[in-house]
Amino acid sequence: MQPIVKADEVNNIHVSITHNQDFGVAIAFPEEHPMGIDIEDVNDKNxxxxKEQMTKAEWNVYRKLxxxxxxxATMLWTAKEALSKVFKTGLMTPFFIYEIANIRQTEWSTYISNFVNFPQYKAISYLHQRSVLTIVCPKNTEINPKNESLLHDWISEREG
Structure with missing residues (x-):
């Protein structure tokens, strides 16, 4: 079930939610600008x-990072799950359809991923020692650097 937002002042606001053991995160966006979010703990047990959900081509991308x-593997999972939330399919669609084409590193241990089959979207992943948070948004979306640094600081504080 998808979360629903009702407000008198605005129409067609959607929400994507996620959580791990430590905290929950939500992102609100207008219907015409679909987004998805996912957070996962980095855990060797997983x-x-x-790895079972990764393609051979994705392993070739790994060698460059x-x-x-x-x-x-956790970063790819969060990107794919966040994209599945954009399409409201959840985990019902085989993950190879959400295959990652390439990844580049930016500041603050942030990674930008592009999708093979969905080039209109990008994934922005924030990696920390114990978790990965990924936001999927339309590829031309600009994240305000001030907001991005605040998000980085907020995650770092919670992870100690």
Whole structure:
């Protein structure tokens, strides 16, 4: 079930929600600008099932990044799950359809991913020692650097 927002002042606001053991996160957006969000704990116990959802081409992308296998696998999972929330399919669609085409690193351990089959979207992932938070949005969406640094600081405070 999708969350529903009702307000007198605005119409067609949608929400994507996620949580892990420590906290919950939500993002609100207008219907014409679909977004999805996911957070997952980085946990070595999850490596095998996460790797099962990765394609051979995605492993070739991994070789170009300075990440551990579990960090990379968790980042891909969050990107794919967040995209599935954009389409409101949840985990009902095979994850290979959400295959990642490429990834580039930016500031603050932030990674921008593009999708093979959905080039109109991008994933913005924030990696920290214990969790990965990913927001999927239309590819031309600009994240305000001030807001991005605030998000980074907020996550860092909670992760100690």
């Amino acid at each position: 490596l095998f099932p996460l 300075n990440l551990s296998e579990i960090q990379y």
